[in-house]
Amino acid sequence: MEYPSKLLTQVIDEIAKLPGIGKRTALRLALHLLKQPVEQSENLSQAILQFRTGIKHCRVCHNISDTEVCDICTDRSRNHNLVCVVEDVRDVMAIESTGEYRGVYHVLGGLISPIDGVGPSDLSIAALINRLAEEPVEEVVLALSATVDGDTTNFYLYRKITTLALPPKVSTIARGIGIGEELEYADEVTLARSILNRVPFEKSIKQQ
Amino acid sequence: MEYPSKLLTQVIDEIAKLPGIGKRTALRLALHLLKQPVEQSENLSQAILQFRTGIKHCRVCHNISDTEVCDICTDRSRNHNLVCVVEDVRDVMAIESTGEYRGVYHVLGGLISPIDGVGPSDLSIAALINRLAEEPVEEVVLALSATVDGDTTNFYLYRKITTLALPPKVSTIARGIGIGEELEYADEVTLARSILNRVPFEKSIKQQ
Numbered sequence: 110m111e112y113p114s115k116l117l118t119q120v121i122d123e124i125a126k127l128p129g130i131g132k133r134t135a136l137r138l139a140l141h142l143l144k145q146p147v148e149q150s151e152n153l154s155q156a157i158l159q160f161r162t163g164i165k166h167c168r169v170c171h172n173i174s175d176t177e178v179c180d181i182c183t184d185r186s187r188n189h190n191l192v193c194v195v196e197d198v199r200d201v202m203a204i205e206s207t208g209e210y211r212g213v214y215h216v217l218g219g220l221i222s223p224i225d226g227v228g229p230s231d232l233s234i235a236a237l238i239n240r241l242a243e244e245p246v247e248e249v250v251l252a253l254s255a256t257v258d259g260d261t262t263n264f265y266l267y268r269k270i271t272t273l274a275l276p277p278k279v280s281t282i283a284r285g286i287g288i289g290e291e292l293e294y295a296d297e298v299t300l301a302r303s304i305l306n307r308v309p310f311e312k313s314i315k316q317q
Numbered sequence: 318m319e320y321p322s323k324l325l326t327q328v329i330d331e332i333a334k335l336p337g338i339g340k341r342t343a344l345r346l347a348l349h350l351l352k353q354p355v356e357q358s359e360n361l362s363q364a365i366l367q368f369r370t371g372i373k374h375c376r377v378c379h380n381i382s383d384t385e386v387c388d389i390c391t392d393r394s395r396n397h398n399l400v401c402v403v404e405d406v407r408d409v410m411a412i413e414s415t416g417e418y419r420g421v422y423h424v425l426g427g428l429i430s431p432i433d434g435v436g437p438s439d440l441s442i443a444a445l446i447n448r449l450a451e452e453p454v455e456e457v458v459l460a461l462s463a464t465v466d467g468d469t470t471n472f473y474l475y476r477k478i479t480t481l482a483l484p485p486k487v488s489t490i491a492r493g494i495g496i497g498e499e500l501e502y503a504d505e506v507t508l509a510r511s512i513l514n515r516v517p518f519e520k521s522i523k524q525q
Contacts, residue, residue: 111410111413111414113380113381113382113387113389113406113409113410114372114381114382114383116364116367116368116371116372116383117368117372119364119367119368120364120365120367120368122364123357123360123361123364123365124361124364124365126357127346127349127350127361128345128346128349129342134337136407137336137337138335138336139368140406140407141336142335142365142368142369143368143381147369149331150368151366151369153331153334153335153365154362154363154366154369155362156324156327156328156330156332157331157332157350157358157361157362157365158358158359158362159324159327159328160324160325160327160328160347160350160351160358161350161355161358161359162355162358163324164322164324172321173321173322173325174321174322175322175323175324179321197348198325198348199344199348201321202319202321205319206319
């Protein structure tokens with residue numbers, strides 16, 4: 110489609126580069142900005158630039174942060190011998206919002222995905238192995254998605270970690286039927302796992 | 318939800334002000350930008366600012382434009398005695414893409430909507446009436462949406478235009494069954510209109 114203005118064409122092209130946003134939506138967003146005060150566009154423009162150029166990755170856990178070392182890694186009240194490995198910052202936020210985890214994190218920045226051309230060297234895996242070799246970590250919890258890429262990454266990490274001189278314990282988050290989910294609608298693999306990895310009833314009561 | 322960085326919080330707040338984009342999507346977009354080269358964010362940021370501060374509205378038809386008077390209004394090969402009244406630039410683009418209209422436009426910039434607090438003075442209606450009083454326009458085509466707001470605006474414009482000293486002819490785009498649409502699924506109002514406003518068969522053949 111042809112737009113009546115070069116500035117409009119330019120802003121639509123740039124907005125439509127974002128994932129899940131097509132040219133039609135980009136046009137709608139641009140026209141929306143035009144109806145709002147100039148300040149809104151100025152703030153949006155500035156926030157994007159400041160975020161992209163100013164954001165840091167925590168030197169320890171590689172989570173995004175405003176400082177060299179993030180708030181979680183500098184929190185001495187947390188258990189630094191327990192490291193939870195996650196894909197990205199969204200998973201950190203999800204686990205933090207449960208309020209149940211008091212260990213620290215390691216953010217991979219993605220998953221190994223041969224199809225998308227993402228290899229171990231594109232992720233912060235070497236940094237994790239170094240960290241485990243240097244710090245007295247007792248347990249690593251692998252909390253990756255239950256997908257092909259997640260499983261591939263799990264196995265790669267497990268092999269790498271167990272070849273360390275003093276390997277920590279490696280665990281993975283429990284798979285099973287979600288709370289409030291109906292048994293009959295669960296897929297076979299999940300249901301099978303939830304039976305194989307059953308927990309003592311007394312323990313499940315205590316967690317409620 | 319709490320974000321681990323002020324810069325991230327800021328960019329999410331600004332992106333989520335856009336219509337149809339929530340905080341979760343805003344976070345996904347921000348993390349996407351982080352994985353792309355810095356240049357992409359710089360270009361996006363700059364395009365938004367340049368668009369918002371640099372865009373002009375055509376002095377004649379109020380369509381958005383890079384110049385004082387837009388390309389359509391300066392095109393001498395078009396029929397300047399035929400003015401099509403539309404809601405916004407998207408309608409201009411839609412009609413232009415048919416390649417069948419050779420008149421000029423007048424962009425209202427919205428529709429009269431008492432519920433949303435949009436009155437005639439918020440739109441370029443006074444400018445349209447002035448234009449019709451000064452220029453030798455023969456026909457005005459009202460091409461607004463067939464909604465309550467569209468109808469309200471149609472009636473308001475019709476009353477205003479017919480009180481002019483030398484009022485032009487006022488027409489509205491045809492409503493009816495869309496090409497390729499099945500009769501049985503059309504709503505009653507549309508079907509009734511398409512029968513009342515039937516056209517001679519010879520004429521419909523010529524348009525194919």
